[in-house]
Amino acid sequence: MANAARTVVTADALIDVSATADAADAGRAIVWADGATRFLGTIKGKGGALGGDGAFAEVSGREYLDFQGFADLSASSGAAGTLLLDPTSLTI
Numbered sequence: 378m379a380n381a382a383r384t385v386v387t388a389d390a391l392i393d394v395s396a397t398a399d400a401a402d403a404g405r406a407i408v409w410a411d412g413a414t415r416f417l418g419t420i421k422g423k424g425g426a427l428g429g430d431g432a433f434a435e436v437s438g439r440e441y442l443d444f445q446g447f448a449d450l451s452a453s454s455g456a457a458g459t460l461l462l463d464p465t466s467l468t469i
Contacts, residue, residue, distance in 0.1 A: 384410040384438070386446065390418035394432045396425040403432035403450070403458060414438030416446045420460075424452030431458025438464055 386392070386408055394404035403422040408414060414437060422432020431450035436442065442464035450458025 381410045382412045384408055384414045384416075386414075386416045386418040388417040388446075391421060392418065392434075393421045394434075395421055395423040396429045398429075399425045400428040401425040402429045402455070403452070406432060406434040408436045410437070411439050413441035413443075415443040418446050420446070420448040420450070422448070422450045422458050424455040424458070426453060428454045430455040433459050433461070435461040435463060437461070440465055 392406045394406045396403045403424050406420050408416055416436045420434045422434055424430045431452040434448055436444055444462055448460045
């Protein structure tokens with residue numbers, strides 16, 4: 378299966394990988410392109426209310442990454458999740 382050359386996630390998009398049980402870990406969200414990725418949306422990956430860790434989320438563009446979105450990978454009774462931004466170079 379080939380990877381996408383370009384990926385765009387619009388501002389009104391929501392990717393939700395939150396835990397669905399009270400004591401569960403959140404899931405994983407991966408947004409990737411071999412060329413360019415533009416991310417303007419939201420990733421929600423909250424751990425369970427009674428226990429469980431936040432999600433792992435990766436937003437990557439092999440050649441170019443424009444990340445202007447939001448990620449909530451929190452956990453009220455567990456460890457916070459991880460957001461990996463993976464471009465070729467990074468300007469902050």
